[in-house]
Amino acid sequence: MPAAVAELSPDAPAVLLAPLLAQFAAVARLEHVTRAAVELGMPQPTLSRAVARLEQELGVALLAREGRTVRLTRAGRIFLAAVERGLSELERGAEAARAEADPTGGRVAFGFLHTMGSEAVPMLLRGFRADHPGVRFQLVQDYTDSMLQRLREGELDLCLVSPRPDGPELTARRLGEQRLRLVVPVDHRLAGRQRVRLREVAEDAFVTLEPGYGLRRITDALCAEAGFTPRISFEGEESETLRGLVAAGLGVAVLPPATVARPDVAELQLSSPGARREIALTWVTGRPLTPPAEAFRAYVLSVRGQLPLHS
Structure with missing residues (x-):
């Protein structure tokens, strides 16, 4: 209507x-x-x-x-x-x-988490452009709170975020889930373990993403569930930077699995069932999308089972 x-x-x-x-x-x-x-x-x-x-x-x-x-x-x-x-x-x-008037062309403003930029997003763009070569993309890598604000303001058509946002003004569709890992230096006392409880590193320094990042909220919640407040030594904006800080012995981190394994860190399974993050494709409820953005949304949802989300 x-x-x-x-x-x-x-x-x-x-x-x-x-x-x-x-x-x-x-x-x-x-x-x-x-x-x-x-x-x-x-x-x-x-x-x-x-x-x-x-x-x-x-x-x-x-x-x-x-x-x-x-x-x-x-x-x-x-x-x-x-x-x-x-x-x-x-x-x-x-x-x-x-x-x-020209549904085969146009522009899609697409935001996504930094951790999605190495595999998942290139795969999506390559697959979509095979059938829609005239569509242009404005790509924005940012943290979840910022992307959702830009989505509400109309700067973005669609975005990949985690955790899944709440509220009726936004619609989110689950694409997949990533199990989170405790990342420690290779010489850490727990490095030889496969599975650990987060409580075991309650006294360690943590390196984390800055406030406003979805993964930071998940990390804080997991630590609170384990009964402690993390002692944060460094805050950053990108997961691979945090891995480098962990490798340098500056703390431990809760991160999604690495795309490429590093020999200078160990990635351990966490026993908490909440040590996971859901990846969701999100748009503004009720706001019409342009034809290219509508086509891209449909494509992403159609291939979500094929995305490399390390579930």
């Missing part, structure tokens, strides 16, 4: 102000009416009148004139933030409409 279309009266603010918003945004960005008029390809007096009309309609001063330049007032800064959001949403709508 198509979305309901709001009814606007002829004197509604959206109707009266819409033609003036891009002009105001240009003046605010350049802080100069004449330069903005040149950029917009319109006479400077016409642009000045347009901004003055906008201020009159709103009943507030948006710009303070200082000679040939202008600056935003406090009200102007508040209004500009709303204008930029509205123009950005309009641009996304125009992009979606253009993509609808």
Whole structure:
């Protein structure tokens, strides 16, 4: 069923102000009416009148004139933030409409965890591009909280995250699961073991990802379950960097399995049943995807059983 279309009266603010918003945004960005008029390809007096009309309609001063330049007032800064959001949403709508006319092309903004970048994501892109060679990708590697925020704001179409997000505003589909390992230096007292309890390293220093990373939340929760708070010596942004710190004897770490085995660390199974992380493909509930993003989502879900997630 198509979305309901709001009814606007002829004197509604959206109707009266819409033609003036891009002009105001240009003046605010350049802080100069004449330069903005040149950029917009319109006479400077016409642009000045347009901004003055906008201020009159709103009943507030948006710009303070200082000679040939202008600056935003406090009200102007508040209004500009709303204008930029509205123009950005309009641009996304125009992009979606253009993509609808050419479903074999377009762009997909795709975010994923750093640990997915060596195997899983290249496999997905290679397989999808075999049948959709005209589709372009904007690839974003980031931590879970940041990607979910960018997803909500419309910067990303889809993302691979862990743990699986909660809340009705996001839809997540499970792709697979990774068992987590305790990574220790090869000369560590537990290095010869195959399976350990996390409590056995309660007195060791830990190297972890920074707060905001899904794996950091899982690590903290596992340690809390084991009855201790980890003593963190280093925080990083990427799992392989943490493995290097472990190899240097700077601590132990809870990490997903390495893509390539390293001789300078030992990776031990953890006895806790919660020592795992679920990988989920996520998008905004109810927000239409462009045809290429829709096709990529369908492809990822169709091959999820083939992904190298080291389950």
